């Protein structure tokens with residue numbers, strides 16, 4: 001009998017067995033999707049093979065006539081103090097904080113440059129039917145306290161989010177400071193003048209030739225976004241499809257009917273519509289298409305996790321008494337939201353937002369957590385860390401699969417819509433309409449079993465030898481990963497940046513020893529160049545929180561430097577200081593081992609972690625590549641902890657590790 005109890009002692013618990021089986025299923029599903037071409041399976045829309053596809057990248061919303069009639073906001077020969085690349089929420093936050101800090105005093109002190117035809121970035125380009133923010137708008141929309149704006153709903157629509165960008169531009173007087181339709185190509189440090197030379201192409205529409213301009217700026221601030229370059233998979237024959245095609249980031253309302261404000265898509269009536277992709281975009285689009293298309297075919301490679309939404313109008317009383325009830329409420333609410341995604345909420349603590357995002361402590365697998373120690377890079381500690389996260393995720397993931405089964409009536413379709421990966425592997429989605437749409441007779445799920453669409457031809461798409469004839473094809477195929485070019489801020493903006501001695505920023509990131517920054521916002525050899533935090537910084541699910549923290553910190557550097565060296569300050573982080581910060585990041589890198597089991601997607605750089613793990617198993621991994629990867633990690637104690645570190649640095653006040661000189 002004694003031996004029986006010993007056996008029980010060594011037997012895994014039923015929960016451990018379940019987890020083990022689940023992790024095997026997850027690995028099998030991820031491996032099925034792992035492709036040797038990784039990110040190269042895609043191409044930016046504007047660089048794709050056929051002219052027709054390339055043209056789809058153009059700005060559908062720009063008013064060339066109005067912009068051509070306006071006085072050009074920039075002139076060659078003028079020295080701009082701040083040149084902000086990007087006029088989305090990031091660029092606007094930088095501009096507003098610079099102005100509020102009294103760093104913009106002259107008319108030529110500030111310019112925003114953007115390829116788009118207006119303010120808003122993501123919310124300028126994306127106007128697809130069903131578009132809303134996926135995190136609560138009260139925490140997401142920037143500068144709500146300063147603008148006194150009350151969002152109409154818990155999740156604001158795309159139009160409302162774009163109008164808010166205009167509101168910020170108006171309040172901070174930015175309309176005549178924005179150079180639109182202007183694509184930055186090269187940013188080069190000029191040692192003699194100690195200024196940046198910025199090469200820009202201005203698109204003046206079909207009736208005028210484009211213009212090449214060379215601008216000069218003391219500071220260049222990059223706010224070029226993380227999901228700004230629409231991409232298309234290299235599906236053979238795609239260009240030969242004879243019907244209309246468009247990408248969701250450039251919605252074609254002339255074709256579909258309706259407007260962003262009123263998605264009555266009558267143009268789809270009687271039509272067979274296909275959409276490729278089932279990511280966060282498709283989850284919002286599909287219910288709208290399902291309402292109008294005669295037949296809708298949803299081509300799925302990997303299902304999304306679809307949680308509940310709970311959209312509702314803002315209650316004006318609650319707004320005044322519980323939400324915007326005191327100065328500093330928005331930062332407090334953002335931090336409170338973040339607690340729940342970084343596994344840091346205390347028992348009994350108030351959950352201010354209380355939505356689907358706050359039911360996912362395992363999302364800390366991506367964001368990090370202040371609650372858990374830094375993961376030592378040893379096999380047993382890594383196994384313990386990943387095991388803990390799987391355990392933390394299991395109940396939620398099972399609930400999501402059960403939710404799918406409850407909503408989708410056809411068991412086979414329901415089974416194909418279930419997601420087999422932990423929540424941190426892909427951005428989760430929230431909808432009370434998407435899964436329901438598959439109960440409509442006109443909606444067909446074409447599951448490709450992880451393989452993707454085989455090819456396209458004149459009449460439609462082909463999957464597993466079966467042809468699906470279509471009248472209209474919509475590409476919901478996402479964006480170039482922000483990890484492009486090893487995560488270099490230059491590659492992310494699609495530009496070349498040359499610093500001191502003509503050194504390329506991409507080269508520093510990709511070919512030398514890898515990323516090196518102070519706090520994720522500046523790098524040695526590139527004076528007066530700052531970028532919004534991504535690698536080597538704290539991240540939040542609410543991207544605007546990260547942008548706000550980044551803008552605040554960048555402005556602090558400039559304000560301190562000016563206090564010390566006057567208006568012509570030249571700021572540069574020293575090499576030892578950036579190495580010291582990078583070392584802090586490298587120490588935390590083993591946290592990201594949680595990404596190794598992830599199904600490919602842009603967050604896992606199309607399975608790079610899994611590929612590395614498999615190479616490692618074959619002992620084929622290059623240690624230098626491994627070290628470079630570790631340097632590209634994030635601050636894995638969560639954004640609240642990152643913010644505390646930045647605050648401590650600012651309070652100390654001496655700009656440690658930064659050299660400040662004055663332009664001569």
Ligand code: FAD
Nearest residue numbers: 086088089090114115121122133134183184224225542543
């Ligand atoms: P963007 O809004 O992407 O703006 C960057 C701007 O830089 C663009 O207008 C682009 O044209 C310009 N630009 C880039 N390179 C160049 C160049 N070389 N020359 C000139 N101009 C250039 N995040 C959330 O937290 N919650 C959400 O709900 C959410 N929803 C999203 C929905 C969609 C469809 C997408 C694509 C992303 C979403 N995101 C969301 C992420 C979103 O991108 C950020 O929240 C935020 O809006 C980014 O702001 P940004 O200013 O940093 O970048």
Ligand code: NDP
Nearest residue numbers: 132133134233277278279280281301302427452453477478
């Ligand atoms: P994603 O990259 O998330 O989705 C692209 C989709 O295209 C995936 O389902 C992908 O499958 C599929 N796909 C790619 N190639 C093929 C192929 N060859 N055959 C079949 N399918 C293919 O892009 P999204 O635009 O959906 O979202 C990007 C990000 O933007 C989100 O993660 C989110 O951060 C943000 N966003 C937020 C929204 C919000 O709710 N406010 C709305 C929209 C976007 P696979 O997964 O297998 O790669």
